[in-house]
Amino acid sequence: MNVAVVGGGIFGQVIAWRLALRGHRVALIEPTGPGNAGSGSGDRSRIVRALYDDRGFAAAGHLGLALWRAWSEALGARLVEPTGVVYFDRRGDDAAATGFRSWLDRGVANVREVGGVAEEIAPDEAARRWPGVATSDLARVILEPGGGFGRPALACKAIARASLATGLVEPIAATAERVALRGARAAGLLARNPDGSLRAIEADAVVVAAGFAGVALVSEIAGDLGIRRLPHWTSYWDVPYPEGAMLGIDRLPVWADLGAAMYGFPDDGESGFKVAWHEPRGGGDEVAADGAPSPAQVEALRRAAMTRFPGLGAATYRGHYACAYDATPDEVFQIGPVPGVEGLYFVGGMSGHGFKHAPSLGESVAQLVVGEAPALDLAPYRLRT
Numbered sequence: 079m080n081v082a083v084v085g086g087g088i089f090g091q092v093i094a095w096r097l098a099l100r101g102h103r104v105a106l107i108e109p110t111g112p113g114n115a116g117s118g119s120g121d122r123s124r125i126v127r128a129l130y131d132d133r134g135f136a137a138a139g140h141l142g143l144a145l146w147r148a149w150s151e152a153l154g155a156r157l158v159e160p161t162g163v164v165y166f167d168r169r170g171d172d173a174a175a176t177g178f179r180s181w182l183d184r185g186v187a188n189v190r191e192v193g194g195v196a197e198e199i200a201p202d203e204a205a206r207r208w209p210g211v212a213t214s215d216l217a218r219v220i221l222e223p224g225g226g227f228g229r230p231a232l233a234c235k236a237i238a239r240a241s242l243a244t245g246l247v248e249p250i251a252a253t254a255e256r257v258a259l260r261g262a263r264a265a266g267l268l269a270r271n272p273d274g275s276l277r278a279i280e281a282d283a284v285v286v287a288a289g290f291a292g293v294a295l296v297s298e299i300a301g302d303l304g305i306r307r308l309p310h311w312t313s314y315w316d317v318p319y320p321e322g323a324m325l326g327i328d329r330l331p332v333w334a335d336l337g338a339a340m341y342g343f344p345d346d347g348e349s350g351f352k353v354a355w356h357e358p359r360g361g362g363d364e365v366a367a368d369g370a371p372s373p374a375q376v377e378a379l380r381r382a383a384m385t386r387f388p389g390l391g392a393a394t395y396r397g398h399y400a401c402a403y404d405a406t407p408d409e410v411f412q413i414g415p416v417p418g419v420e421g422l423y424f425v426g427g428m429s430g431h432g433f434k435h436a437p438s439l440g441e442s443v444a445q446l447v448v449g450e451a452p453a454l455d456l457a458p459y460r461l462r463t
């Protein structure tokens with residue numbers, strides 16, 4: 079089979095590689111390169127975990143963790159660092175704290191049900207294990223030891239190299255402009271070369287996995303998918319030692335403090351300590367279109383994060399990484415056949431939590447395209463117009 083895959087982010091890379099390993103030829107259309115800075119998969123870190131209040135996401139995350147480990151071994155690259163993930167459950171009965179507490183309770187049950195581990199740790203024990211963390215306002219800490227620190231840009235590039243080595247994936251540095259149809263079947267793509275000329279790419283099936291940009295390619299056919307682009311940013315900090323040493327990857331897991339709507343990553347030794355808001359803040363009029371935060375926004379985030387990591391009080395801002403969520407109203411992905419067109423598939427609406435699921439759901443998409451039974455049921459993610 080000849081398959082055209084649009085987009086060389088983590089989903090396009092996984093799908094192309096897994097198709098090639100099944101013996102299929104793939105044209106991978108990506109103008110900028112794997113894990114590029116303008117894509118959702120270009121940052122240096124992403125949380126990988128199975129702890130979700132939704133059973134389907136927990137199952138996809140759990141299988142994802144196993145595949146990230148196996149693929150790291152197979153490709154000889156640390157696509158995921160096995161730091162574990164800690165979830166800080168704040169004391170208090172305000173809506174944010176209680177909402178996160180019940181989310182955690184459901185998440186812990188789901189992790190255990192899918193075969194993972196979630197440990198409950200008392201605040202004083204947490205303070206001993208992770209001395210860079212202020213724990214006096216916590217009710218408990220949940221540790222998911224199987225979760226970790228995903229490396230999205232590195233994973234895209236490592237998988238792209240593995241694809242090249244199969245001899246079956248042809249990377250094409252062009253921009254897909256239109257899906258070509260033959261009657262009610264996808265027949266390939268029309269793409270724009272960097273010199274402005276047009277190029278026709280023939281294929282038996284087309285997978286559009288181009289982040290938010292992919293929405294326009296299929297909405298002409300499928301109608302409005304209801305996916306919005308939400309500009310967002312993450313921040314990186316240099317923390318002076320000795321406090322900074324307690325925030326290093328050898329001392330601190332990836333963390334989520336969603337009662338305060340924050341999450342972040344230990345310093346991997348190259349990037350600095352990372353903090354982000356869980357949700358894009360401020361809406362379109364406060365966050366610049368390119369996602370760059372104002373100095374006041376950066377300082378507000380630091381002040382909030384200092385309550386959990388006092389070492390940040392002396393930190394110096396290193397910079398931000400701007401990217402965007404391709405967000406659905408319910409944060410449920412849209413993955414599957416495009417209704418009305420045979421051989422056309424869409425992968426999008428990742429809503430800020432797609433990276434961890436790219437192995438399990440990407441493999442499932444490859445299976446669907448070639449007529450195998452998908453490892454995961456994709457029905458909950460069908461396209462919704």
Ligand SMILES: Cc1cc2nc3c(=O)[nH]c(=O)nc-3n(C[C@H](O)[C@H](O)[C@H](O)COP(=O)(O)OP(=O)(O)OC[C@H]3O[C@@H](n4cnc5c(N)ncnc54)[C@H](O)[C@@H]3O)c2cc1C
Pocket residue numbers: 084085086087088089090107108109110111112113114116117118119120123124125126230252253254255287288289290291292310311312401402403425426428429430431432433434435
């Ligand atoms: C700030 C932020 C934090 C996040 N945190 C997490 C997290 O902690 N854990 C987690 O699991 N997920 C997280 N996510 C989500 C995750 O990063 C994304 O879901 C995932 O990286 C999306 O991958 P993708 O392949 O769908 O899209 P992308 O990585 O955006 O790739 C799309 C690719 O398509 C290419 N393209 C665009 N238009 C065209 C065209 N017309 N023709 C050809 N190619 C085209 C682009 O160049 C790009 O390379 C976060 C996202 C953001 C923005």
